[in-house]
Amino acid sequence: MILEGNQALAVGAKLCRPKVIASYPITPSTHIPEMLSEFVANGELDADFINVESEHSAISACIGAQATGVRTFTATASQGLALMHEILYVASGMRLPIVMGVANRSLSAPINIWCDHSDTMAERDSGWMQFYSENNQEALDLVIQAYRIAEDERVLLPAMVTIDAYTLTHTFEPVDVPSQKEVDEFLPPYKPVYAILDPERPITQGSFGTPEYFMEFKYSQQKAMERAKEVIDEVFREFEEKFGRKYGKIEPYRTEGADVILVTLGSMSGTGKEVVDQLREEGAKVGLIKVTVFRPFPAEELREAVRRAKVVAVIDRDISLGFSGAVFANVSASLINEEKRPLLANFIVGLGGRDVRPEDFREIVDKSFRILEAGRVEKPVEWINVSGEVP
Amino acid sequence: METTEGKKITVGAIIDEPGSSVRYKTGSWRVQRPVINSEKCTKCFICAKYCPDGAINPTKDGPVVDYDYCKGCGICANECPMKAIEMVPEVK
Numbered sequence: 001m002i003l004e005g006n007q008a009l010a011v012g013a014k015l016c017r018p019k020v021i022a023s024y025p026i027t028p029s030t031h032i033p034e035m036l037s038e039f040v041a042n043g044e045l046d047a048d049f050i051n052v053e054s055e056h057s058a059i060s061a062c063i064g065a066q067a068t069g070v071r072t073f074t075a076t077a078s079q080g081l082a083l084m085h086e087i088l089y090v091a092s093g094m095r096l097p098i099v100m101g102v103a104n105r106s107l108s109a110p111i112n113i114w115c116d117h118s119d120t121m122a123e124r125d126s127g128w129m130q131f132y133s134e135n136n137q138e139a140l141d142l143v144i145q146a147y148r149i150a151e152d153e154r155v156l157l158p159a160m161v162t163i164d165a166y167t168l169t170h171t172f173e174p175v176d177v178p179s180q181k182e183v184d185e186f187l188p189p190y191k192p193v194y195a196i197l198d199p200e201r202p203i204t205q206g207s208f209g210t211p212e213y214f215m216e217f218k219y220s221q222q223k224a225m226e227r228a229k230e231v232i233d234e235v236f237r238e239f240e241e242k243f244g245r246k247y248g249k250i251e252p253y254r255t256e257g258a259d260v261i262l263v264t265l266g267s268m269s270g271t272g273k274e275v276v277d278q279l280r281e282e283g284a285k286v287g288l289i290k291v292t293v294f295r296p297f298p299a300e301e302l303r304e305a306v307r308r309a310k311v312v313a314v315i316d317r318d319i320s321l322g323f324s325g326a327v328f329a330n331v332s333a334s335l336i337n338e339e340k341r342p343l344l345a346n347f348i349v350g351l352g353g354r355d356v357r358p359e360d361f362r363e364i365v366d367k368s369f370r371i372l373e374a375g376r377v378e379k380p381v382e383w384i385n386v387s388g389e390v391p
Numbered sequence: 392m393e394t395t396e397g398k399k400i401t402v403g404a405i406i407d408e409p410g411s412s413v414r415y416k417t418g419s420w421r422v423q424r425p426v427i428n429s430e431k432c433t434k435c436f437i438c439a440k441y442c443p444d445g446a447i448n449p450t451k452d453g454p455v456v457d458y459d460y461c462k463g464c465g466i467c468a469n470e471c472p473m474k475a476i477e478m479v480p481e482v483k
Contacts, residue, residue, distance in 0.1 A: 156403070204405065204406035213400055
């Protein structure tokens with residue numbers, strides 16, 4: 001089928017047979033709940049669609065429904081995700097495997113409806129797993145795999161699957177859509193492990209946790225994130241066997257013998273790979289690592305993949321104002337204790353939908369090779385394609 | 392999994408024993424307690440109806456305060472039409 005990213009997420013979610021969808025519109029994710037509500041209205045999807053009054057209510061309704069023992073789905077972007085913020089921690093603390101589609105859009109102010117990763121990066125501490133899509137095929141596939149991973153009893157954590165605003169949400173691409181039968185075989189009906197409304201076995205969910213208990217609950221979530229790393233590998237392997245498409249927590253691209261390695265997330269990875277191909281033709285020893293799973297952070301895979309590189313250029317489509325990009329901070333922390341490690345540089349690109357162009361990649365590669373020659377990083381954080389003439 | 396104090400914890404902090412909150416005696420939070428003067432009391436049970444914690448039981452002998460759970464908020468004394476309830480400092 002030829003699908004835009006929003007449709008790919010909606011179709012992917014539909015195939016997973018959620019029983020309750022509570023979702024609120026926000027540009028550019030609105031087509032997701034629109035499409036899902038149409039599926040429900042015309043009988044293609046047997047689910048309850050709750051027209052909530054805000055994103056805060058949307059995620060709250062999903063928690064309520066999931067806590068009774070049904071599979072749920074919601075979708076949002078930017079300010080909508082930010083509005084959900086306090087509740088995201090509740091969902092993960094209650095260990096409810098909700099799956100949410102997020103269109104990566106910048107956070108105001110100023111008001112901007114275009115792509116960057118600041119919205120989901122702002123939720124990286126929330127206890128939600130995070131999967132970043134490079135294209136619409138990945139979006140559909142990752143929703144299906146996200147449910148399998150999240151609902152696994154070793155994990156029981158919610159997950160968000162992201163697509164870049166407009167570049168993916170509103171761009172039509174050919175997508176291989178598996179049949180309902182195939183998805184049913186891969187993803188069985190939701191079987192709640194602990195969280196269920198059963199009059200025969202009454203329980204309390206969302207309880208109070210005093211200082212004597214709280215920290216152990218957080219540690220338990222951390223252990224679940226650690227276990228998720230293995231579950232993700234298993235599910236990715238099974239998905240490849242059944243559907244023929246291979247996923248990894250990271251995807252190294254032409255990194256063999258690379259002196260400079262770029263690290264990217266989301267749709268810019270596609271552009272990056274094109275430029276790497278061109279540069280390799282020109283004889284430059286450059287490669288790229290696309291990060292698909294950002295939470296749990298694939299530190300082990302990353303350390304292995306950059307082992308022989310001399311410079312790693314982390315390209316962030318977000319900024320932790322007052323410091324660096326979030327991905328750079330995570331990558332750096334993962335490498336800090338390595339005896340032998342590459343030089344690390346951060347490049348901030350594409351905020352608020354500014355295009356991430358091939359020439360931007362070339363500039364980053366040039367700068368990285370100059371870092372390599374100099375043997376040191378003069379400017380750890382550089383902003384690309386932005387005017388410095390600002391007050 | 393156990394806490395440092397040897398307490399058992401569950402996944403998602405689920406409490407699988409119904410009605411366990413009765414073990415938590417919130418009466419310990421009190422700094423003043425209601426004392427009902429049975430001579431002034433007309434057994435209208437307005438105090439029991441207004442108590443936000445359901446800590447006043449209507450019995451055939453009149454309202455009886457359950458001091459295990461009464462938090463001493465004083466609403467009963469405030470609402471009593473006969474001024475039959477006095478809030479007295481909780482001294483141990």
